Amino acid sequence: MTQAIARDRGNLPAIVVTKRDFGKLNNVIGDYAPIISWDAVRFLLGELARARVVDNEHIPPTNVTMGSQVEIRERHTGETRLATLTYPAEQRLYRDAVSVLTPLGAALLGLPKEQSINYIDSDGKEMTVEVLKILHQPEAQQRFKRTSRVDPSSNTR
Template identity: 40%
Template sequence: MLQPAKLPPITITTGDRERLAPIASAFVGRSPDIGLTLVDELDRARIVDPSGVPPGVVTMNSSVEFHFDRNDGDRRIVTLVYPGEQDIAEGRISVHTPVGIALLGLSEGQSIEWVAQPGKLKRLTVTKVIHQPEAAARKHGEGAVEPRAQAGY
């Protein structure tokens, strides 16, 4: 569970919210901690049009560099994906994981804490958003980005 008193502001696109809301609701029955945490994150997020999301925000299908604060700067690079699209060997992490939920909507330089196991506090910091689909679309003049077809969950 994310730590409410220490939650940084997050930004989520309208398309990501529309696609994630039913996924989060479905997971409430299967994995209550994960499902409810994702629901809470969607509820507290600032929702923006994909064309207006700042390029340093972690959106779905963004590639991001981050580090766990207790790992002496051990940086990791992952792409945040929908359930069913994850592949740890390929660096694709599902939003249906504690780390995936923690990354969603964070901006470069922001940190977030959560309890990974009873009494074990985790903290990660976003170092850099390497690729954000919305920023790439703007750069290529494509305008708003539609979410990819749902892969199932």
């Protein structure tokens, strides 16, 4: 049996999740719980329960949100790679997709840049993943688009 629960829950880094992601993830859990590993669902539920939930515009740009592309390092191998945190239905849209309904995906949710977390992978091995960089965060991109719009009243010819 697979166990996807972080072992030392008292020593976990603080995580932040947007209200939109929190709501959508609760719906996704309800939809997928009957067909995926219950341990993975339980791990994600534990992460959501301990997360600080904020309005979308107040999420720090340094936290992993749904749709974020990040550079991560698996500490036991030293291997680095890119990962885009996705909902299960979006997995085939990204070459580097990691579903939030996997142990790694649940571990990444809300994790700040330069922080690491231990989790149990689907093979039962204890792993540690660290977020090295956040290359894209949808909420930060939206804030950038809003602030970079040109004010039409300042148009001088």
